[in-house]
Amino acid sequence: MDNLKEYRMEPLEDRFRALAEAIERESVLVHRAALIDGYRDIYKFSTFGIDKLIKKAAEFGGKKGAKILKERYNVYTDRLDEALEIITVIAESSRLIEVFEFDMETMEIRVEGSILVEAIGKSNKPVCEPMAGFFAGFLSELLEKKIDVKEIKCAAQGHERCVFKIYIE
Structure with a gap:
């Protein structure tokens, strides 16, 4: 992939600055309170399987986001660590979470300050599966x-914190 080499040859700071600018151009502003209220309302129906539908929609969104980065901005990589660095930029730009970290040894993503946790509060089961869907879709498409x-x-x-396990099939 010639594009992969081009992407890797640019200085890291320039790549991430360009990525952050692309995110700003491609994103839509949605009020934080509206997202929280909306997810809280939808989550009430999770016992009816709507949570799986939401995760699938988020996965589609992740794939679409990665596809846009590839097609419009020549962002290519075949390395998981680089793909996770890109998600770090997206996560920090989105303000939907406060901290995004990953560990290549354990194949885990760790998130603090999730807007989805803020929306639901206490729960017996994980509430951030839509994020897992986004991560899966984005990584699958990019890699x-x-x-x-x-x-x-x-x-x-x-x-x-919220912890997500990455499985490569």
């Missing part, structure tokens, strides 16, 4: 591999 992501710990359950 061109089947990747699944599952939330294994959630701050809504009383854990210090």
